[in-house]
Amino acid sequence: MGETSKKTVAVVGLGSMGWGAAVSLLRAGYAVRGADIRDAVLDRLEEAGGAPCRTAADAARGADMVLIFVVNAEQTEAVVFGPGGVLETLAPGSLIVACATVPPAFAEDLGARLAARDMLLIDGPVSGGAAKAEAGEMVIMASGAPAAFEAADGVFEAISAKVYRLGDDVGSGSRMKMINQLLAGVHIAAACEAVTLGLRAGIDPDRLYEVITECAGSSWMFENRVPHILEGDYTPKSAVDIFVKDLGIVLETGRALKFPLPIASIAHQLFTMASASGYAREDDAAVAKVYAGTGGVTLPGED
């Protein structure tokens, strides 16, 4: 990278999406300070050339901007405002990008509170999964002030295939992400319902996958999650409880807007059943186990 002086970027939360952002930034020549509570991922970060940090405050020290890749609103709140949080060290006028899926109302409130502290905020939830993130090809649904996007100069290009600028307000990014999660959650649950009905009806599940992915019944989630069921592998790429949370955000927003959401409600119930049945931290395709258990079906990989 030689003469070019690239920004120093703090990445708080090195789960699959945060990790992908961190390594993509390192590849593009940025200095990366990464914070996580897990030793193993901090060791991997150091090997990859980044600076491992124990707290968000530590990561934000001397950074030009902060990307927050924690899992929800509560964690976002904690890593910004809590003890050891970003605001303890981040220089005034810096940019924070909030990438977790959070209620749009939380994002709006966060924007107002950070503006009062002279910080810029981009409401920037992401989509795409671990593989795309690691390749620097996630999708970002972003909104915020023009000055915030100027401050982000180059960083989004390094970590994403596509950045949608959805408005100058804070909130439009999270609203779009909420719509995506409604569909994604329903499609996962529907895929589980369809595959287990197919098993109950005597259809070979590998054949079912082969045919449906070529037909009008297919979805991104069907293509992506059904192989986990076919392989009997519920190692969490994304856990059941993520959709308990994300469809919860959808329903909370629907209640606030007085808008009926019958399909999202039922899908949320299914993720809740899966979570309460002991599959909370398994891959979200474990919703299939709820159907199998209540429908008299043996899943691939079960006895």
Next chain:
Amino acid sequence: MGETSKKTVAVVGLGSMGWGAAVSLLRAGYAVRGADIRDAVLDRLEEAGGAPCRTAADAARGADMVLIFVVNAEQTEAVVFGPGGVLETLAPGSLIVACATVPPAFAEDLGARLAARDMLLIDGPVSGGAAKAEAGEMVIMASGAPAAFEAADGVFEAISAKVYRLGDDVGSGSRMKMINQLLAGVHIAAACEAVTLGLRAGIDPDRLYEVITECAGSSWMFENRVPHILEGDYTPKSAVDIFVKDLGIVLETGRALKFPLPIASIAHQLFTMASASGYAREDDAAVAKVYAGTGGVTLPGED
């Protein structure tokens, strides 16, 4: 086609899929005898080089095989066994291909009854929509005896991009189609729920379509049907009542198998509401009107 003596194929029902099959067969050099109750489509068939017929019996006279593209089990029953039906004229030992979406149990029964009349049956529901059908690129989910597939020699290749042979029995084709329709129906209803929630939350619907189709929330049906909502065009490509019927088949099969189908049940309710609200013959994207009407949303194209 000169020296080659290609089969004469009867096509009963010239809706979008049947019409696509008929013109694809004509392009491939087959003689086509097409039956429908509508004059306009028979005129178009004649212009395209086919023989227009008033009844299924008329179409089947002298034909080597019959493709049935009516909309449901009742019509399939009528055009095979009823007055003016195929069995009045079709030569013993000939092949019938049943392409409507029907209950798997009906397909099994049909196979047994036709075997008793010395007829071959392929249980062959289709997917893909009007444009693919007209291009000879529909997908066929087919099952039946090896002798039946031998008798179909060449015809499936002329009308489809892909033929899945799902078993030597009659019923496996319809079982796979049922799974496809479960997913397709749920995805349409979920797309309507998501787009109208987006409108209620103040998201620009064109932007919503642009973003979601690039994200993990996308589905074949979202991509295909949401443009109808955006354009406010509910001219039926496939009508609301088709999914009242098809999800009805899914639920009927679930009841027979004692298998729980919470998501398909809710989706069926939404198509039923749309049908009962006066949108029965509108495009199935009119489920969005149920959400708009009950959720305080104005759809594109409405005042």
